[in-house]
Amino acid sequence: MNDRLEAFATGFRKQAEFCHLLGSPFSAALLEQAADAFEAGDDIVARYMPWWDGSTVAEVTSDVLMLRFLGCAHALALSGDVPALARHYPSCGGDGVADGVWGHALEAFAAHEAFTTDYVTQPPQTNEVARSGSLVPGLLELARLVTMPVATFELGASAGLLQGLDRFHYTFGTATWGDEASACRMEPEWALPATPPVEAPLTIAARRACDAAPIDILNPDNALKVRSYIWTDMPERLARLDAAIAIAQDVKPVVENASADVWLEKVLGGSAVPGQARCVLHSVMWQYMPKDVQDRATAAIVKAGEAATPDTPVAWLRLEPETNNKPMHVALALWRGDGTCDTRILADSHPHGTQIGWLGWDNGRVCDSPALVQNFS
Numbered sequence: 001m002n003d004r005l006e007a008f009a010t011g012f013r014k015q016a017e018f019c020h021l022l023g024s025p026f027s028a029a030l031l032e033q034a035a036d037a038f039e040a041g042d043d044i045v046a047r048y049m050p051w052w053d054g055s056t057v058a059e060v061t062s063d064v065l066m067l068r069f070l071g072c073a074h075a076l077a078l079s080g081d082v083p084a085l086a087r088h089y090p091s092c093g094g095d096g097v098a099d100g101v102w103g104h105a106l107e108a109f110a111a112h113e114a115f116t117t118d119y120v121t122q123p124p125q126t127n128e129v130a131r132s133g134s135l136v137p138g139l140l141e142l143a144r145l146v147t148m149p150v151a152t153f154e155l156g157a158s159a160g161l162l163q164g165l166d167r168f169h170y171t172f173g174t175a176t177w178g179d180e181a182s183a184c185r186m187e188p189e190w191a192l193p194a195t196p197p198v199e200a201p202l203t204i205a206a207r208r209a210c211d212a213a214p215i216d217i218l219n220p221d222n223a224l225k226v227r228s229y230i231w232t233d234m235p236e237r238l239a240r241l242d243a244a245i246a247i248a249q250d251v252k253p254v255v256e257n258a259s260a261d262v263w264l265e266k267v268l269g270g271s272a273v274p275g276q277a278r279c280v281l282h283s284v285m286w287q288y289m290p291k292d293v294q295d296r297a298t299a300a301i302v303k304a305g306e307a308a309t310p311d312t313p314v315a316w317l318r319l320e321p322e323t324n325n326k327p328m329h330v331a332l333a334l335w336r337g338d339g340t341c342d343t344r345i346l347a348d349s350h351p352h353g354t355q356i357g358w359l360g361w362d363n364g365r366v367c368d369s370p371a372l373v374q375n376f377s
């Protein structure tokens with residue numbers, strides 16, 4: 001086996017471990033079978049991503065090749081065109097038996113070559129609705145601290161499902177917030193006794209969003225693509241997604257097609273409205289940007305922060321990993337217009353927002369720099 005195939009096998013096996021840990025044994029089994037196929041000499045990356053010239057585990061991981069092929073197999077199962085897959089995929093009413101299913105996926109990739117090539121060329125777009133359960137507590141803290149409406153600027157918004165986050169319902173330990181009647185409900189496991197300030201006057205005054213490859217969720221064909229990135233044996237995630245897609249038909253999210261760095265320079269430049277806080281927010285997208293793009297995005301946020309006034313505060317709220325294999329953090333940086341920036345980690349969070357260890361602002365871990373998000377390694 002050459003180094004490249006070995007890197008694929010290792011990357012896919014690592015992702016299989018994550019899938020196990022995150023509650024998707026079916027996905028884990030498929031990725032293990034895919035790793036076996038690499039070890040047997042089958043280079044599907046060369047076949048469907050001939051332009052991809054990486055060769056190390058770090059490159060496989062940072063370009064998330066595993067999620068591209070796993071998502072593609074799920075999309076083919078959901079399409080209705082591949083009964084050999086659908087009969088095993090739980091999300092298609094299948095039996096959940098993963099034995100030998102990757103072999104069917106390989107056959108389906110070959111039979112639907114144009115679809116497969118197109119699908120795996122796009123970076124993964126897991127728009128995970130439950131991440132709103134990690135971001136909303138941060139917005140509540142911000143509203144408590146600034147006591148004014150908040151204009152949000154979401155980066156890497158994908159299909160824009162989190163644009164409807166104030167239309168969902170949340171249970172945070174003993175506290176609740178949001179639309180009591182909403183069909184989209186977040187009930188994360190709440191590890192610590194403190195709760196977010198659900199009485200804070202949170203009003204979203206304006207909302208804008210960007211993504212480098214936005215998905216128009218108002219186009220029904222795109223719902224299948226968004227579903228395909230959710231692991232097939234996680235029915236609660238799929239149910240939340242479906243509820244959020246239904247709400248999005250009403251919210252009509254607008255996700256501008258732009259890279260976060262360029263977009264931030266444009267939108268933060270002239271958008272300060274007296275009596276409104278501006279909050280840049282994002283979840284699980286920072287690692288997908290190269291370092292120079294991260295640096296440029298950081299510089300745009302810091303520049304807006306340093307120009308904040310007491311009447312136009314600026315905040316940066318994010319749910320991102322700081323290092324691989326660790327819980328993600330919810331972090332909030334706040335420029336109140338007094339020449340300082342205060343950055344705190346408010347919570348540890350499961351990557352899908354399903355478990356939260358809430359510290360809050362007053363007990364949050366104080367950070368030296370607003371730009372504490374680091375690369376996956």
Ligand SMILES: C[S@@+](CC[C@H](N)C(=O)[O-])C[C@H]1O[C@@H](n2cnc3c(N)ncnc32)[C@H](O)[C@@H]1O
Binds near residue numbers: 125127213289293
């Ligand atoms: C894993 S998805 C997360 C989507 C969403 N934030 C969520 O948490 O559900 C990562 C998103 O980042 C987007 N992305 C990657 N690079 C980007 C960039 N330079 N600027 C804006 N978005 C980017 C991708 O297109 C993708 O939609």
